[in-house]
Amino acid sequence: MRTFLGMPATAPPGVGHLRGEEPFPAAARRALGDAQLRRNLRHATTTIRTKSGAVIGEVPDWQQLRAAGRAIKADAMARLPELLEQLEAAVAAAGGTVHWAADAAEANRIVTELVRATGADRVMKVKSMATQEIGLNEALEAAGIEPVETDLAELIVQLGHDRPSHILVPAIHRNRAEIREIFLREMPGVDPDLTDDPPALAAAARRHLRQTFLSTRVAVSGANFAIAETGTLAVVESEGNGRMCLTLPDTLITVMGIEKVIPTWDDLGVFLQLLPRASTGERMNPYTSMWTGVTPGDGPQQVHLVLLDNGRSAVLADQVGRQALHCIRCSACLNVCPVYERTGGHAYGSVYPGPIGAVLSPQLTGVADNASLPYASSLCGACYDACPVMINIPELLVHLRAQAPHPKSEAAAMAAAAYTMDHPALYAAAQRAAKLSKLSGPRGRGLPPPLSGWAASRDLPEPPSQTFRQWWAER
Amino acid sequence: MRIALFVTCLADTLYPEAAKATVRLLERLGHEVDFPADQTCCGQMHVNTGYPDDALRLVRRHVRVFAPYDVVVAPSGSCVGSVRHQHAMGARRAGDERLASRAEEVGRRTYELSELLVDVLGVTDVGAYYPHRVTYHPTCHSLRMLRVGDRPLRLLRAVRGLDLVELPQAEQCCGFGGTFAVKNADTSTAMLADKLRHVLDTRADVCTAGDASCLMHIGGGLSRLRAGVRTVHLAEILASTETIAARG
Amino acid sequence: MTARDLVLGRIRAALGDTPAVPAEVPRGYRPAGSGAADLDLLVHRLADYRATVHRCAEEGEVAQVVHRILGGRRVVIPPGLPPHWLPDTVTAVTDENLTADQIAAVDGVVTAAAVAVAETGTIILDAGPDQGRRMISLLPDVHVCVLRTDQVVAGVSSALARVDPRRPLTWISGPSATSDIELNRVEGVHGPRHLHVVTVPRA
Numbered sequence: 001m002r003t004f005l006g007m008p009a010t011a012p013p014g015v016g017h018l019r020g021e022e023p024f025p026a027a028a029r030r031a032l033g034d035a036q037l038r039r040n041l042r043h044a045t046t047t048i049r050t051k052s053g054a055v056i057g058e059v060p061d062w063q064q065l066r067a068a069g070r071a072i073k074a075d076a077m078a079r080l081p082e083l084l085e086q087l088e089a090a091v092a093a094a095g096g097t098v099h100w101a102a103d104a105a106e107a108n109r110i111v112t113e114l115v116r117a118t119g120a121d122r123v124m125k126v127k128s129m130a131t132q133e134i135g136l137n138e139a140l141e142a143a144g145i146e147p148v149e150t151d152l153a154e155l156i157v158q159l160g161h162d163r164p165s166h167i168l169v170p171a172i173h174r175n176r177a178e179i180r181e182i183f184l185r186e187m188p189g190v191d192p193d194l195t196d197d198p199p200a201l202a203a204a205a206r207r208h209l210r211q212t213f214l215s216t217r218v219a220v221s222g223a224n225f226a227i228a229e230t231g232t233l234a235v236v237e238s239e240g241n242g243r244m245c246l247t248l249p250d251t252l253i254t255v256m257g258i259e260k261v262i263p264t265w266d267d268l269g270v271f272l273q274l275l276p277r278a279s280t281g282e283r284m285n286p287y288t289s290m291w292t293g294v295t296p297g298d299g300p301q302q303v304h305l306v307l308l309d310n311g312r313s314a315v316l317a318d319q320v321g322r323q324a325l326h327c328i329r330c331s332a333c334l335n336v337c338p339v340y341e342r343t344g345g346h347a348y349g350s351v352y353p354g355p356i357g358a359v360l361s362p363q364l365t366g367v368a369d370n371a372s373l374p375y376a377s378s379l380c381g382a383c384y385d386a387c388p389v390m391i392n393i394p395e396l397l398v399h400l401r402a403q404a405p406h407p408k409s410e411a412a413a414m415a416a417a418a419y420t421m422d423h424p425a426l427y428a429a430a431q432r433a434a435k436l437s438k439l440s441g442p443r444g445r446g447l448p449p450p451l452s453g454w455a456a457s458r459d460l461p462e463p464p465s466q467t468f469r470q471w472w473a474e475r
Numbered sequence: 476m477r478i479a480l481f482v483t484c485l486a487d488t489l490y491p492e493a494a495k496a497t498v499r500l501l502e503r504l505g506h507e508v509d510f511p512a513d514q515t516c517c518g519q520m521h522v523n524t525g526y527p528d529d530a531l532r533l534v535r536r537h538v539r540v541f542a543p544y545d546v547v548v549a550p551s552g553s554c555v556g557s558v559r560h561q562h563a564m565g566a567r568r569a570g571d572e573r574l575a576s577r578a579e580e581v582g583r584r585t586y587e588l589s590e591l592l593v594d595v596l597g598v599t600d601v602g603a604y605y606p607h608r609v610t611y612h613p614t615c616h617s618l619r620m621l622r623v624g625d626r627p628l629r630l631l632r633a634v635r636g637l638d639l640v641e642l643p644q645a646e647q648c649c650g651f652g653g654t655f656a657v658k659n660a661d662t663s664t665a666m667l668a669d670k671l672r673h674v675l676d677t678r679a680d681v682c683t684a685g686d687a688s689c690l691m692h693i694g695g696g697l698s699r700l701r702a703g704v705r706t707v708h709l710a711e712i713l714a715s716t717e718t719i720a721a722r723g
Numbered sequence: 724m725t726a727r728d729l730v731l732g733r734i735r736a737a738l739g740d741t742p743a744v745p746a747e748v749p750r751g752y753r754p755a756g757s758g759a760a761d762l763d764l765l766v767h768r769l770a771d772y773r774a775t776v777h778r779c780a781e782e783g784e785v786a787q788v789v790h791r792i793l794g795g796r797r798v799v800i801p802p803g804l805p806p807h808w809l810p811d812t813v814t815a816v817t818d819e820n821l822t823a824d825q826i827a828a829v830d831g832v833v834t835a836a837a838v839a840v841a842e843t844g845t846i847i848l849d850a851g852p853d854q855g856r857r858m859i860s861l862l863p864d865v866h867v868c869v870l871r872t873d874q875v876v877a878g879v880s881s882a883l884a885r886v887d888p889r890r891p892l893t894w895i896s897g898p899s900a901t902s903d904i905e906l907n908r909v910e911g912v913h914g915p916r917h918l919h920v921v922t923v924p925r926a
Contacts, residue, residue: 240914
């Protein structure tokens, strides 16, 4: 029993937001028809690519930092049990309490019970991918506890009864006019003359949340980094909502994926240089908070850390796939991805969209539950170049395609093709026979699916009168 | 120099002109071209569609066919990328260490055309003549897997009569991606639409690239639009001379 | 079996026979201590992110600067703030366990700093006696931060080497801002909307 229980496990279904309701191509098709979404995404991703490129260009040792970032993460994964135990001891020594959660349901239960124990019926939240992943908001609401998202983009998503579509900017699919409409509709007491000027929208959020910050006794956060050596947790943010949540309440509960641990304090310097430039395109984000357990007289006096597995151990078990755990959630790969730019994040189904989502989500859930995601890429490689910790996303996509369930007809065709191509005489005969467009009408328009998808928008070439090898033989 | 041509299955079957041009060009430059007839396909389609086991027999064949040669050239960045980056990895994952090291050897000696010309043969002016307005699309695998950089552009700039115009947002993928163009045809088409717009914006007569696969995609879109812009493989431009141009 | 044992057991099983030796980390990047602590660069970076910088020739000028920014208004100060930094024209409230509401009700805050990073335009507070609890530099709308030039370091690695991880640390790079609307940076959300950095020569 012990052996069985101790085996790496994928994230359970039925809780959290790692699985989509339909395959990527179907969801993408709908998104591609939304002209407003396309314009919003193109504008936002073009903006961030330009900004990020400029500040990365200022750093003379960017490639050395990337190489170090990758190696530090690989080292951390190889020593994960020891580092987590070290982190746990350091946090406990500084007055914090560490909890372990095998999956989303257990993490939600732990957080709910911790909130209940304080008597609070409302929590404020710092933007956190881990809590989105596990569906914490739904779990808290079911327990009669109101979760208030305080990050501007998360607030836009929450007020709009929407779903996040980007790791860093969950409301990237909304433009300023749409945000104004959501605020006018959903924000109690909002100025009816609110304009769509971004500073005015930011000011509206400031007024809206001010009293929440001052009166809420419990906060829930994620963590960008946890340092095993010191027990320090770090949250990187922009607006100050993070600082509010991390310093004003009595109780702070941090939910963190086990892969966020890094070995030493010095290692943090590498990631604090990589993350802001790769994510928001800033030399440094406006605010970074670091705390180590409890500081008497300053900040929350009850500090909890929930260490979350929820499929990560299964990712770790794949020696090729485990590099997806190196991700520092900067979203640079989303911003450079031609597929993401056109489909947006919702098409990926999971809270982790874009290239990293296409390799992380299927591994967390098991490939069968997200089988279309590894194919949601043209393998153009822009994500690998942009990744600040050099995750070889194209390699992972191909690796996961091999694990995906294949349609029987496709598998048979592939095996037949490989057999033919392994026999040059058969291959040459097949070439002569395969005058595809002759078989299928002019320019391939009569082809059966899935090849008809090609011919819907593209002509097939006229087959030549002679293959190269025929020409060579007659030469 | 004796150079083996790795023709690639796509050029062999659908774009023989690109392969013939590669032969003519190298012979014009004074080299001997050999075509090992037992070659078929590098297996990239199988690997990238999720069939590494099927691909393995093709990797084995490719390594066996090309192992005897000191220099191998292919008119395709994508297929060279597969040979250089996927073959050894696939062999290693299948537990065949011997095949992996032989594949690495072959990979080291296999060059994409512009790499061969600039790095191995040391030429940028190949004596070509091509009196057309041309824009160049740097295909993703040439650009990001092989890092061919500006080698193709240096070759094109040296072509007499050629008016080279820069392609806006050149580094954006055309949306081909092999199996992607079929499995995610809608997204692929959306990517292609932007690429076509940029090609048309250049007012070029010809769009060129080092990969027949991407050219098939872009060319298929241009043909459907009846845009009047042709796609021509880089090898064909470099093989073109005043004699050939005069012949039409 | 506890959740802790379960999770750790799974991770150990996932790693299998992989030896738990530290991987070699290539540290070819610029180490702590390299590069010059360039005050001009810091000033440029701060201004680039919409902080206002005031360069004083001597410490005696600080009170004048604070007067120009916050004269006639109420400010909160940490217990260890040098008193001569404050002009007579401000009403200073020392933070001796003030409530959040009391702090939020004042107009500004004056603090010292622990370290500043030139390359990124970052001020680091470590909650020392002249900087105070984290919340006092958060709730008021104007933050005046006095920085000694010998507190400036070149880069992030050097800064980490100077601060104590056991203290609560706040890294501040400009006034509060957001990139959440169309991925453009907009200043002024929940934290102070006005950040003034006053530099004084080393003590």
